[in-house]
Amino acid sequence: MKNGYAWTAICLNVLASTAGNVWLSHAMKKVGDVGELWKQHGLRKVIGRILTTPTFFLGMLAMAVAFYSLLFGLAWGTLSLVVPAAASLTFVANAFAARLFLHERVGRRRMLAALLVAGGVALMAI
Amino acid sequence: MTFRKYLVLAGVTVLSPVGDALLNLGMKQVGTVSLHGLSSLILATMNPWVACGILFLIAYFSSYMAALSWADLTYVLPATSLGYVLVALIAWIGFHEAISPTRWLGIALITAGVGFVAAGPSLTPAHEQGKPAAREAVSQEVRP
Numbered sequence: 001m002k003n004g005y006a007w008t009a010i011c012l013n014v015l016a017s018t019a020g021n022v023w024l025s026h027a028m029k030k031v032g033d034v035g036e037l038w039k040q041h042g043l044r045k046v047i048g049r050i051l052t053t054p055t056f057f058l059g060m061l062a063m064a065v066a067f068y069s070l071l072f073g074l075a076w077g078t079l080s081l082v083v084p085a086a087a088s089l090t091f092v093a094n095a096f097a098a099r100l101f102l103h104e105r106v107g108r109r110r111m112l113a114a115l116l117v118a119g120g121v122a123l124m125a126i
Numbered sequence: 127m128t129f130r131k132y133l134v135l136a137g138v139t140v141l142s143p144v145g146d147a148l149l150n151l152g153m154k155q156v157g158t159v160s161l162h163g164l165s166s167l168i169l170a171t172m173n174p175w176v177a178c179g180i181l182f183l184i185a186y187f188s189s190y191m192a193a194l195s196w197a198d199l200t201y202v203l204p205a206t207s208l209g210y211v212l213v214a215l216i217a218w219i220g221f222h223e224a225i226s227p228t229r230w231l232g233i234a235l236i237t238a239g240v241g242f243v244a245a246g247p248s249l250t251p252a253h254e255q256g257k258p259a260a261r262e263a264v265s266q267e268v269r270p
Contacts, residue, residue, distance in 0.1 A: 021199055021203070022199065024191065024194060025194045025198075025199040025202075028191055028192075028194035028195040029194070029195065031195055032195060033195050033196045034191070034192045034195045035130055035131075035134075035192065035195075035196075050191070091203060091204070091207075094199060094200065094203055095200050098198065098199045098200045099200075102198070102199060104198045104199065104200050104250055105250035106200050107246075107250075109242055109243065109245075109246050110200045110201070110204070110242075110243055110246065112239075112242055113204040113239040113240070113242040113243035114200065114203075114204055114239070115239075116204075116235045116236070116238050116239030116242065117203075117204045117207045117235070117236050117239035117240070119232075119235050120207075120210070120231075120232040120233065120234070120235030120236035120237075120238075120239060121207070121210055121232065121236065122232070123228050123229065123231050123232030123235065124210055124214060124228075124229050124232035124233065124236070
């Protein structure tokens with residue numbers, strides 16, 4: 001039963017962190033290159049622009065859900081299951097979500113990179 | 127890619143593991159924090175190592191946001207995953223922890239993944255309607 005709860009927490013973590021990354025990426029693309037913005041208008045403008053982008057707050061909220069679901073996952077499952085499973089599945093889920101929602105061109109090179117990193121993260125946590 | 131952008135990616139890669147290591151060092155000094163004594167968690171932030179760790183993690187998040195403002199999510203995440211390797215190396219060199227052959231294989235896979243993605247462009251045009259929407263969004267003029 002505990003394993004079932006742990007996998008529920010892992011799934012929630014993967015979903016929340018993927019949604020968080022997609023929303024944050026969307027928000028920052030709307031803001032524009034912060035380096036250029038800072039150079040031209042100063043730090044206050046950068047912060048103001050970020051804080052007036054709604055998807056930034058959605059991203060932060062999703063990241064908070066991801067953080068707490070990881071904590072719950074660690075309470076129900078073992079460290080060697082929860083961390084590698086959540087981290088490696090998140091890499092693959094992000095690649096699909098970025099293609100679907102951000103319309104990024106996830107070619108063979110990037111998909112292979114995501115799979116290699118996901119496999120590497122899983123191996124490192126064993 | 128400019129030197130400044132490589133610096134931001136290096137920041138994302140390095141700041142998070144260093145921040146985690148500092149938090150780890152500080153929390154070892156603070157000791158166990160129970161759910162019933164949450165005030166001790168607030169007191170833990172007064173520990174210089176924990177405070178430094180939090181500052182590093184704030185800097186990490188700022189660099190991550192900056193990287194996302196000019197690069198694809200599918201570029202930033204794998205390109206900065208060398209942080210996992212860095213944590214293992216800090217644990218190996220700094221804390222004399224043993225690294226198993228499986229972990230070395232994991233390190234090799236992550237390094238290969240980073241190499242694959244880093245060799246490609248940091249920003250790809252959106253495939254929808256053949257419009258380079260992402261690039262436009264990044265290079266758009268500053269709104270008044």
